[in-house]
Amino acid sequence: MIVIPEDFARETVGREGESGRQWIESLPGLVDELMRRWSCAPDGPVMHGRVGIVVPVRRRGLPPMVLKVSFPHPGNVFEPDAYAAWGGRGAVRLFERDDERFAMLLERTGSGTLATIEDFDVAVAALGHVSRRLAVTAPAGLPRLADITAEWIDEITYAAAEFDNPLPPHVLEAALATLRELGPSQPGTLVHGDLHDSNVLIGEREPWLAIDPKGYVGDPAYDTFTVIRSLRFAHLLFSPDAAAEVLRGLDLFCDAAGIDRDRGRRWAQVRAVKSTLWGRRNGDEPWLIDVTDQLAEILI
Known part of the structure; x- marks a missing residue:
């Protein structure tokens, strides 16, 4: 055994x-x-x-x-x-x-994940390439992001009040606007749901192969958040021009993935807001909350 x-x-x-x-x-x-x-x-x-x-x-x-x-x-x-x-x-x-x-x-594929690739541009473009490869029509019966995110307006509103509104009002309102405008009408595309460096293996028959999908139906732009809230991006927030560097990475990913840049930015922003409020409730490390707060504002 x-x-x-x-x-x-x-x-x-x-x-x-x-x-x-x-x-x-x-x-x-x-x-x-x-x-x-x-x-x-x-x-x-x-x-x-x-x-x-x-x-x-x-x-x-x-x-x-x-x-x-x-x-x-x-x-x-x-x-x-x-x-x-x-x-x-x-x-x-x-x-x-x-x-x-x-x-x-x-x-079983080659050893290592995309996290071992040090070159920022190469790695982020690879994530975009994988996202594009995975964007196929979803089979019947999978959970729909339109249904899941329909509950987020109330969840975010209540959580913000619970923690005495820790985010600037314009950051919170941007997230709620995205949910109202983009949430109800989403395509029938299969979405990984947790796309990031460690969930992409170095492959042989293809350069990169995804693992550990959640399996949702909706907008591939939903995955932009897990790409951006990663250690690969976190160090950018300590650079002299953090916002410009993060947004350049966003552009690089969206271009490679074939995702509309504005949709990618907006979904990443709303998920950053939800994540930082969830993190406060569930005991995330202070540094992770700070990073996610910064992303929620940069991505407006």
Whole structure:
């Protein structure tokens, strides 16, 4: 049986409580069952992210793969649907799926992520290229961003009042205007939902391959925020001309992605406002709140 990394087990139980403990205890047996069913053999040490483990495996007659098993959570439900819709276009390929167990057999690709690329322009353009590759018609049944964001006007308004309106009024109003104007009418495009450096692998059959999608239906410009609120962009906020540098990066991403620059800016701004209020409620580090506050104002 596989050995579950201690830090992953500890973090899962700390976050999920008793249900997390039971899932961790069942995980070695579950992985063994899945490998038998899918005729796989382990091929390397167990790796993990925040909510799941990844086991390198091999199956005769197929390229190297990984077995991914995630903690059962609503945010992970539509990941295999996104992979299936892309069919390997701009993302790793899906070979098998067990939705009840939140398990997938996925393509294994080269080592490293886009986060290892130091050149700012190259990395941001690569994110845009991946976004463009992923912009396909969404399959039926995925959550629609128009429905999700319809609730944000009240959420943002109440949260701002709860924290004694920490953002300037014009910053808050810009976000609410975007939700009223852009939220209800969105295209039927498949949206990754969490596109950033660490969720793009260095590939072989394609230069860059996305992982860990949320699987939404809506405006690809929605992903602009996770591109911009990243360590790659954060250092720009300490430069002498922070706003100009951030906006140049925004332009670079949107040009490569084929996203309307104004829509990208506006969706990033509204998500920055929502994120910084959420961060105050949920104990984000002060530096992250400060960075997100700055982005919310720069992006108006």
